[in-house]
Amino acid sequence: MEKKEEKEIKEEIREVKEALKWLSRKSAERMYKIDSRVQKQIKTTSDKISKHLDDVDKDRRRQMQEIRYVGVEFDPVKVKQGQAEVNAALKSGFEPIRDFETARGIIMVLGKWGEKDVQSKTGY
Numbered sequence: 001m002e003k004k005e006e007k008e009i010k011e012e013i014r015e016v017k018e019a020l021k022w023l024s025r026k027s028a029e030r031m032y033k034i035d036s037r038v039q040k041q042i043k044t045t046s047d048k049i050s051k052h053l054d055d056v057d058k059d060r061r062r063q064m065q066e067i068r069y070v071g072v073e074f075d076p077v078k079v080k081q082g083q084a085e086v087n088a089a090l091k092s093g094f095e096p097i098r099d100f101e102t103a104r105g106i107i108m109v110l111g112k113w114g115e116k117d118v119q120s121k122t123g124y
Helices: 002-061 078-091 118-122
Strands: 062-073 094-101 105-115
Touching: 002 062, 062 078, 062 094, 078 094, 078 105
Parallel strands: none
Antiparallel strands: 062 105, 094 105
């Protein structure tokens, strides 16, 4: 009876060891998947933050150099003239800021941006 009990106990221990190995493997796989997802999220967030900081730095170095108001009247002849003025301003580097609707058409507010001298103003 003692040998039989010893054999059963050894078999149970072997089964427990196998179960622990299986659980360890499954846990490791699950941990790896979770870690991979977390690493992806960290990278994505880091990239977004870096881009945002680059944009902030770029905006900090920009200043408006010139502003232009262009009226575009909704008249068959004058609309072409206003359109040409807006297109010429866009080609020369102006960017639309805002437009205002009037009774006769719209007024486009266009701004031209440029680099400001950051070193002289901040002391860097």
